[in-house]
Amino acid sequence: MKYILIFWGLPMGFLWGWFGLSYYDMHFGMPFLTRAAHDFVFDTYGAILGIDPAIIPPLVAKACVVDSAIIFGLFGLKRHKQIWAWWTDRNSLTPMPPAMQRADRAPPAE
Secondary structure, eight states, rough: HHHHHHHHOOOOOHHHHHHHHHHTTTTTTOOGSHHHHHHOOOOOOOHHHOOOOOOOOHHHHHHHHHHHHHHHHHHHHTTTHHHHHHHHHHHHHHHOOOOOOOOOOOOOOO
């Protein structure tokens, strides 16, 4: 699990941290966090790919969602027995209360 955090979580954190800080121009005196650097990077990627730079961030977000689903799916496949044992233990510890017996109808008021 620590390798997933290192090789997946940290790059994602750095990417989205940089994106958020540079998009809102919160640079704290560091030139790579400025909005000018943000625009330069996406203009360059847009020129290389031949697409509008404004559509690159949603494409990256979709790719991150797909990658995350693949990584956690593989992790789930690797540990499916442990996950299933945890699920059955979790459900067996708190049994559902028995259903209430239906009461007979009350006699009519006089």
